Amino acid sequence: MTFTTRPEITGTFGVATSTHWIASAVGMRMLEHGGNAFDAAVAMGFTLHVVEPHLNGPLGDMPALIWPTDADRPVMICGQGPAPAGATIAHYRGEGLTLIPGSGLLATVIPGAFDAWMLMLRDHGTMALRDVLEPAIHYARHGHPLLPRVVNTIAGLADFFRDEWPTSFATWMPGGAVPEAGALFRNPALADTWDRLLAEAEAAPTRTAQIDAACKAFSQGFIAEAIDDYLRDACVMDAAGGRRKGVLTGQDMAGWQAGYEPPVPTDYHGWTVWKGGPWTQGPSLLQSLRVLSGLDVGAMDLNGAAFVHTVTEVMKLSFADREAYYGDPLHSEIPMETLLSDSYAAARRAQLSDHASTEQRPGQIAGLEALAQAAVTRAATDFGTGPGPGAGEPTMAHLTERRGDTVHIDVIDRWGNAVSATPSGGWLQSSPVIPGLGMPLNSRAQMFWLDEGLPTSLAPGRRPRTTLSPSMALGPDGTRMAFGTPGGDQQDQWQLIFLLRLIHGGLNLQEAIDAPLFNTAHLQASFYPRGTRPGHLMVEPNFGTSVIDDLRRRGHALEVAEPWTVGRLTAAARTPDGLLRAAATPRLMQAYAVGR
Template identity: 45%
Template sequence: MNLSRPELKGTLGAVASTNWLASGTAMSILEKGGNAYDAAVAAGFVLQVVEPHFNGPGGDVSIVAHQAGTDGATAVCGQGPMPMAATIETFRALGLPQVPGSGFLPACVPGAMGAWLRLLAEFGTMRLADVLDPAIGYAAEGFPLFPDMARAISVLAPLFADEWPTSAQVYLPGGVAPAPGSRFRNPLLANTYQRLLKEAESATSDREGQIEAAHNAFYRGFVAEAIDAFVPRKEMLDATGERHRGLLTGQDLADWRPDVEPALHQGYRGHDVFKPGPWSQGPVFAQQLALLEGFDLGAMGHGSADHIHTVAESAKLAFADREAWYGDPDFTDVPMAGLLDPAYTEERRKLITGEASRQLRPGSPDGRTPRMPERPRVDGVPDQEAEWLRQLDNGLPTIAQLTSARNDTCCVTVADRHGNLVSAVPSGGWLKSSPAIPELGFALGTRGQTMYLDEGHPNSLGPGKRPRTTLSPTVVLREGRPYLAFGTPGGDQQDQYTLEFFLSVVDFGMDTQAATEATTFYIGQVPSSFVPHESRPGVLMLERSCAPDQVAELARRGHLVDLVPELSLGKVCATGFDHANQLVLAAASPRGRQPYANCR
């Protein structure tokens, strides 16, 4: 393998994120004396500004954090719930067979801001102004417009101009789509951040008090008021091709606070792996590890047909369980202990043979009967409709047909000299999700599209219930010491891309940078969490760097191999520790050309 970049090492701190402006911001915070959590929050706010096609203040975030001197990790849930008015009957009455992928109807309580503030308050050391100022600067003074964002704005420009004028105000300066590389500003968003900070600082001089005042300004103050005045009162065009009011109200925001809980734990070959709970897809990572611990992957050889086949078949079993069992544990009894029970895992492992399966086969933990969701057939918009309407019909942030790789969403990871580790995956509230809120400069997330109008399923729609999110960061300890924090964009594929990274390090002995650049693959068998919930049974998406003889062997075993360009799947970012040399380390995938790592 010819690596494009080295594994970075330093002594002060390490950062890796999906955007170099965010990485530079995080490193500047570490240089000013902030810890890993301060740096991650500052980078998270910058990502909201510079990658609004992937995330925003109206979206969501999942965070896993390890504090130096402890033996575990904490998950911060920034996945907001559905509005209290959101019921299955509400959508049925509108004649909808599923929750649409864009517009106001799938909008949840925006959880990202609350989660970042909670992380800062409980784990950080800096004041709100210290971590918010860089984002304010980029929003007010501008940043170079990235090509993906410019393409997205160009495709959606007719929608913004004709139907979503509040988005046009933000993204079409002078009434035209800005050019790639041009200096782009979002003064409305800058003003929103500045007002949050002003209200925080006018409330008190206390650090924690200011963070709480900012939370109140967002969820009970002027931000909630702006959302309440627009979303449930204004009919706007959405993915159905019709105009609907939203269900989200200011009261929904006022009633919500982010959860902080012990992260889910799974051991693997002497490592302690920590993930968010079953309100996310995170436990599929743990289930895959449990299955794979029964195989000698290292002896198979990296990139061999044996290696790829075994990992792919394990993924099919774990994701089938996701479909049948995962949901908001506040509303459904998720049998997590049973799903990770060694006896259950052993029975499931027996299903992995030398042939590729083309079925989703959920298991029966604790003897319970699995429930797969009913998926109505929904016809897409007619071919003669406008391109922007076809884009609305796809609930992912990427502009469909411009890229085949699912590399949407953002990621930031940080390690500091104290031994703290944090990984965060923010998403939602992207510019094609819903109309921008007047005077605020950002859109709302549409994670509600991942829920089913199927009464009784763990991930069925319900008022105040969290949609099962795909956002899935990871923190790993080794021999009780902090080791790695990593994450990636990629929707449903996140826990395949990052699993392959982790296995490359643990089972195949690669350094972290080599692991980010290794051949990557994913299964198409699992129905997408996002509208239109497509699946491709038997398909194995595989980068062309895989050896041709191994590709042929995978096809012989029954995989429908779909070769994609090299370095096109995932954007894994990782930070961690080289304890033997008392160093921090960082790595970032070269995929997409925007992720960057930094060490000092």
């Protein structure tokens, strides 16, 4: 039996796994009190806003795959808000920008997470709004032990908060000092916000009417009014080094709602894998599977240099296509059928070699050659950086903690209902706290380009091409699996590696998560300042010296990470006989799986 850092959780009643142990425990509490996976996920999501405020918030974004037990396939809940009406390329260019800043008020899109959680709760959950909000209110009101990474994030921005974002200074540095790691930290303004929301919602007569009333209070009532009032006059420093006003209005919020859409599937070695549409980066994982399906991955050492090299080179091709062709399919024609076709995968497979590529190589699609060329040109452009804070969304301890990240949730209940959700945005370092609300806005607009004619060009009503990418899969024996990870551009790299090891290595969930990980920053970064690192490959040192030396000989620009610092995967699965399994990464010592 392979040693793992912790057991794979097994049981029949329910499993909940997330990037913070408190959220996982909250999810299990909902299941113990008779709730289903959807109730548990909502309660976990709002708890994560409180305990991981550097990684997500109520004014952020939230795509989720949900799989009701009686459905034959999952469905996507789109909690990705689009660009506001005033978010035009002309306006941003007029502000002296060539890139959308990674922080500040122009970086925001319409907040999407709250409405998406409410949609899940109303249509699929069973519990009252108060039941799922009470844990978050408790930890915001009475305190939770503050993570060292939150403290480090606040400490790195202490002077900036004091000088430029006074509402954030008051929220994150109560008493004027950086809080202590492990000490109880409170956000009473956030608790007050949810208490007021509940008071207004519970005036409605039924559970459904109360959830609808909460949505109205958020998008048209006191929360939207507070955001509108603040943004009317606020002019704050951003990551590009200038003080600028935002364009989001209460009217923008009132005009948008979360919704459902079908995910995109592909088949691989008897498995069916579902990802979000091309407004996410999810199809890049599916493209990688299509290319790999023509190679004998199962014959490779899954911790060997050939595996690492091959998977890395395939991911470079898939992410080049992501940059060239992905975007909001409601606003652009996305050639998804071509990108996932056998013939296209074969053509991309022929581009692989034994040497690491340092080129950006989007595939050539008839009629769309200009998009491919534009992606190559952007990747070769040095955009520079501004002196301001809050750029980026990498994830691990070896990267600057001033940058934002994401969280992830997987839940399966005793009936077989399943959720995979990747909430993000609204980080404490992304934007000033809205006065009286205890929460900052998101910075997802930084994923747009300020160039015309692209699927990812900034335009009112268009969704940014997000990195957020939950996953679900169906095994050949009928096993249903929910899995995912934070990690910006790395999300569909780490998930691909996990899935390949699970399918080809016969590993259990925890073994597949514990195995050494790698990722590349060769691709065009999705976050300000949008750089590339041609040929880059980061590996964990437990691959061993011989594998690392072999990868160098193959031409990779190798970066060896600190031990146990790459990837934040969690996963849950249910076999047809009702046996539940769950696992969580030991990396960063935060994530936990629970169940019985």
